[in-house]
Amino acid sequence: MSLTGSAAIDVARSASLASRRLATLSNAARNEALTALHRALDVNREVILAANARDLEAANRAADNGDLSHSVIKRLDLSRPGKYDDMLEGILSVRDLEDPVGKVTLRTLLDDGLTLERVSCPIGVLLIIFEARPEVIANIAALAIKSGNAAILKGGKESIESFETIAKVVSEAVAGSQVPVASVQLVKTRDAVSSLLAQDSLIDLVIPRGSNELVRFVKDNTKIPVLGHADGLCSAYIHSDANTETAMKVIVDSKTDYPAACNSLETLLVHEDILESVFPVVATALLDKGVSLRCDATSKAALTKALPAEKTAHLQLATESDYDTEFLDLVLAVKTVPSANSSIAAVEAAIAHINSHSSKHTDIILTESQEVANMFMSGIDSAGVFWNASSRFADGMRFGFGTEVGISTNKIHSRGPVGLEGLTIYKYLIRGNGHRAADYHDGAGGRKYLHTNLPLSQ
Amino acid sequence: MSLTGSAAIDVARSASLASRRLATLSNAARNEALTALHRALDVNREVILAANARDLEAANRAADNGDLSHSVIKRLDLSRPGKYDDMLEGILSVRDLEDPVGKVTLRTLLDDGLTLERVSCPIGVLLIIFEARPEVIANIAALAIKSGNAAILKGGKESIESFETIAKVVSEAVAGSQVPVASVQLVKTRDAVSSLLAQDSLIDLVIPRGSNELVRFVKDNTKIPVLGHADGLCSAYIHSDANTETAMKVIVDSKTDYPAACNSLETLLVHEDILESVFPVVATALLDKGVSLRCDATSKAALTKALPAEKTAHLQLATESDYDTEFLDLVLAVKTVPSANSSIAAVEAAIAHINSHSSKHTDIILTESQEVANMFMSGIDSAGVFWNASSRFADGMRFGFGTEVGISTNKIHSRGPVGLEGLTIYKYLIRGNGHRAADYHDGAGGRKYLHTNLPLSQ
Known part of the structure; x- marks a missing residue:
């Protein structure tokens, strides 16, 4: 037509x-x-x-x-x-x-x-x-x-x-x-x-x-509500206490499992204290998979020091815009999170970076601390926040929804992978028998509402 | 500031x-x-x-x-x-x-x-x-x-x-x-x-x-989602089998309890078969409360025939725009629903009128038939659909929500009276231990998702 x-x-x-x-x-x-x-x-x-x-x-x-x-x-x-x-x-x-x-x-x-x-x-x-x-x-x-x-x-x-x-x-x-x-x-x-x-x-x-x-x-171009996401700029933060093996597995999967997907990793934040311990292991695994790293000066210097020259020959310096870019390719922006005064301050800095740069799709943290993970999970304003698990799990089929209408980065109605439920809303039904609101007004003789919860299934 | x-x-x-x-x-x-x-x-x-x-x-x-x-x-x-x-x-x-x-x-x-x-x-x-x-x-x-x-x-x-x-x-x-x-x-x-x-x-x-x-x-003037309603054009349909007393009580309350409220009645649809039985009783009660009726020719003729002349002296003929008007006053537009071939066809006509004229706020039906009520309740596309109960019940306090942010006529997120729940959304949290999506790909050796429901409270 x-x-x-x-x-x-x-x-x-x-x-x-x-x-x-x-x-x-x-x-x-x-x-x-x-x-x-x-x-x-x-x-x-x-x-x-x-x-x-x-x-x-x-x-x-x-x-x-x-x-x-x-x-x-x-x-x-x-x-x-x-x-x-x-x-x-x-x-x-x-x-x-x-x-x-x-x-x-x-x-x-x-x-x-x-x-x-x-x-x-x-x-x-x-x-x-x-x-x-x-x-x-x-x-x-x-x-x-x-x-x-x-x-x-x-x-x-x-x-x-x-x-x-x-x-x-x-x-x-x-x-x-x-x-x-x-x-x-x-x-x-x-x-x-x-x-x-x-x-x-x-x-x-x-x-x-x-x-x-x-x-x-x-x-x-419309006033109709739109369900979906324009960008999938997902970030990971490796905290100072992260397990090296866990971080390596999760980061490599998040970046390389399917780089063109919206739930792939685009930015890696690394705690300053592990620039020469955990980070070089993660970076080596990424480089071995053909990932180009765009590092800030601090993380680049750390890698150059920790890894053999042939590994670090192609490291690039990140520009500010790299932290706002959805590469959809084997490219990863890396940024150091200063250790600051406390462990908490570092997590806060990571959260602040992500909340102002990510597209509110899916962001992940690598840490062994439940307290730090909880802080990250409540502080990050994204549809998905994962702890020690790949960003690639952000998917309706993987979530067990049976189908997926899309992934929403909206802040209302449906967020994250949207299943059939996202295509429904609700209505309120009242069944009465000639009931009038006027009978419940304040004052003498006014009826009181019962407001008793009834079982949902009848 | x-x-x-x-x-x-x-x-x-x-x-x-x-x-x-x-x-x-x-x-x-x-x-x-x-x-x-x-x-x-x-x-x-x-x-x-x-x-x-x-x-x-x-x-x-x-x-x-x-x-x-x-x-x-x-x-x-x-x-x-x-x-x-x-x-x-x-x-x-x-x-x-x-x-x-x-x-x-x-x-x-x-x-x-x-x-x-x-x-x-x-x-x-x-x-x-x-x-x-x-x-x-x-x-x-x-x-x-x-x-x-x-x-x-x-x-x-x-x-x-x-x-x-x-x-x-x-x-x-x-x-x-x-x-x-x-x-x-x-x-x-x-x-x-x-x-x-x-x-x-x-x-x-x-x-x-x-x-x-x-x-x-x-x-x-905004691309931000808006929660609320511009209009509250609520309608009532009195079906052929409605109980006279119930219809009278509910319609009078819906119209006169607080005419300036968004959940007040603005349009009344009356089944043709009860124009000379139930309707004159309802109309008399409304007229006695000072309500001006704007009737279509059929319903006006029926009232003129059924009621004494002094009651019907001030009846007005409705214009088409009256059925799209939120009067917020003691004025009610009345329209006859032809009895057509069947009871079902009349309900369908009432539903069609309401879906194309109402503001999707609250609409009500007066009938003694559960089948007809169910048809109306599933067919009407409004936040509230009430059976034998006043439209004035559309209210967060009356619903037992404890508070009300407003009443929404949106089709997504929150609909009807909005309580605190309407100011929340959700996020998806995953807790893993180095889990990679790549381990679950199709083919030999690929792990299968369990997708087991766990209890919500832990």
């Missing part, structure tokens, strides 16, 4: 209407739609892969002309071994997750015959903007239906053929279920984005899935 | 720094500050009331000149019987609420020695913008300190003298506690608002407390 401004309103309005019906469907009805979606994508594998092949052909031509990066082609390719099956399997795993809708999280007896309940419910209409990966369509359609939200999906131009074919299959599958067809709508022109981002009275949440630039563009 | 743009950044930055220390304080330390705050406001009652009297004098002059509404004076006056004591008492009740910080809401054993916890924590920095009521300063300072958030307060010009004096007392009280002084900052010039609303990297949440215009202005 190609969109003008008024068409964007129509899409948003029909999604909003569909979302209201979707919100009333049972988990069984939503699950049936997911089963149908799975079957349809399975049956139509050949036609979808053929469309994907046409996208790949165009992308290869564009890459050969230098108009497209080769990394996009990898993300675009649905025919890579296991990828299509993973996509299908993903729909079934989402289907089999616990129903996130209708959970009672508070139940209070306000007075005889007057009960208050807080019940989880869908948010409403989600707008998902993604780039090359065509399997995101199936993934997001499944998450939206499971959580009772309508979804408007906007894909990138590189995946246009895959996108159109999958869209058709998804629509046909949904049409055969109780889920309204307008619950999953796919739009494609680039113009559509601005028009959709303006629909803040009809669209409740935007989820951009793609580059930092995409996320930043979306955040800068 | 008078603010230019750069001063606004300084205020926001110092609040942000203070918030990080505040976040690490124990509940006992935060409570001690609240006790000190209570004591200081008690001790300084005379000087504060003297300052308030100067504000009142100026306000009375302005009102006499027609420059200020008389209703502002009532809100401004701290010397009204009980008001000052209520303010003091409010600080102690907030102090004695359960600590909203540090609650563990998820605990998972990821693998041997590797645990994940989700723990509630403060959001960070709140910006509270309010109008005349000077007691809001004490109220919000207490809420912020209790929840571990720093607060920047911006008051209205009418309360300038009260504000300055209370600000001084609050600062001195906080200075004697472990809570950093910059945790509660008070700014006053009107220019400060725009500068502060621009600090979206330092301020995490804005809470406007005042008129619809104030809320709308704030929402339109």
Whole structure:
């Protein structure tokens, strides 16, 4: 569907209407739609892969002309071994997750015959903007239906053929279920984005899935709440009492397990007292893995003294901007934390650096002291704060959420890896029998509220 | 403090720094500050009331000149019987609420020695913008300190003298506690608002407390999330099977208990089949309370037929805009819901009207059918949906929250009456022992996650 401004309103309005019906469907009805979606994508594998092949052909031509990066082609390719099956399997795993809708999280007896309940419910209409990966369509359609939200999906131009074919299959599958067809709508022109981002009275949440630039563009151009993160600038602090082996293992994993990921390490803070003990061991392991170190003068001097010349030949001096850079590569900025007057002062300095430079994603500490770890964990203002464990654990699947909508660095609603729960909100239900607020006013004869907690399950 | 743009950044930055220390304080330390705050406001009652009297004098002059509404004076006056004591008492009740910080809401054993916890924590920095009521300063300072958030307060010009004096007392009280002084900052010039609303990297949440215009202005002029509601357009639907007495009691209370409140009724939908039975009883009770009814042609005709002429002489015909108007007065828009083919179709029509006209605050249904009530409660997209109970129950104190930050019509984070919980978010903590993500990759030798739920309390 190609969109003008008024068409964007129509899409948003029909999604909003569909979302209201979707919100009333049972988990069984939503699950049936997911089963149908799975079957349809399975049956139509050949036609979808053929469309994907046409996208790949165009992308290869564009890459050969230098108009497209080769990394996009990898993300675009649905025919890579296991990828299509993973996509299908993903729909079934989402289907089999616990129903996130209708959970009672508070139940209070306000007075005889007057009960208050807080019940989880869908948010409403989600707008998902993604780039090359065509399997995101199936993934997001499944998450939206499971959580009772309508979804408007906007894909990138590189995946246009895959996108159109999958869209058709998804629509046909949904049409055969109780889920309204307008619950999953796919739009494609680039113009559509601005028009959709303006629909803040009809669209409740935007989820951009793609580059930092995409996320930043979306955040800068809408009044709709945005779930996600532009940057993943994760830091580690090695305290003076850190265990050498633990520090080495955790830092190397955080930096090198998958350097392009948002939960990879970008800045290393090292306590001054261990510059010539723990740090050279950690640095050697990093250098051996091909990591370039950008050190402040103090840590560079320490390494130069502690390590053989051939190891330290390529050390670089860090600039101030290195401590604000998400390298997404085998590069690590290193900074010394002065030992100051006390152990506490050093931890405070590390916390202060991280709170003013990190992107509030995930930060870690290496220490043997529970007191120091607790101080760090309460002082760091980030979605994840880990003690003696790799920053790479910041991930919905690793957390056991079964699925991940994204990782949020927001300060409200959802933070860190977001599972299905992040696609729900709640409403307050009161059941009475002609109850009036006026009967509870102060003064003689005014009734008193009971405010008795009731069991959540009935 | 008078603010230019750069001063606004300084205020926001110092609040942000203070918030990080505040976040690490124990509940006992935060409570001690609240006790000190209570004591200081008690001790300084005379000087504060003297300052308030100067504000009142100026306000009375302005009102006499027609420059200020008389209703502002009532809100401004701290010397009204009980008001000052209520303010003091409010600080102690907030102090004695359960600590909203540090609650563990998820605990998972990821693998041997590797645990994940989700723990509630403060959001960070709140910006509270309010109008005349000077007691809001004490109220919000207490809420912020209790929840571990720093607060920047911006008051209205009418309360300038009260504000300055209370600000001084609050600062001195906080200075004697472990809570950093910059945790509660008070700014006053009107220019400060725009500068502060621009600090979206330092301020995490804005809470406007005042008129619809104030809320709308704030929402339109910031990228910081805003907690609150501009409108409270609440609707009621009387279904065909409603009990007459119940409908009459609930509708009259919803409309007349306090017409200027956001949780008061503004639109009444009536099922066609009861236009000449239940409706005239409800309408008579409303008319007897002085409510002006703005009816559609069908409901007007029904009343004219059912009631004596002197009752119906002042009925007005509703215009379309009446169904989008928050009257905040003894005026009610009435609309007929056609009986259509089925009872279900009528409920659906009522739901559709409300979802497209209401402000997602609180909507109610009058029916004797649990099935119809459930349909309404799941279909209505509002923070509160009540069955056979007054819309006036939408209130944090009535809900038993102990305090209320405001009522939110947002679709994410907090919805409905917001208690202390709405001023918190959570972070994920992992405690490990040198754990690496690389050890869990697919393939031979890869470790598997346990993902075992652990008890929340330890």
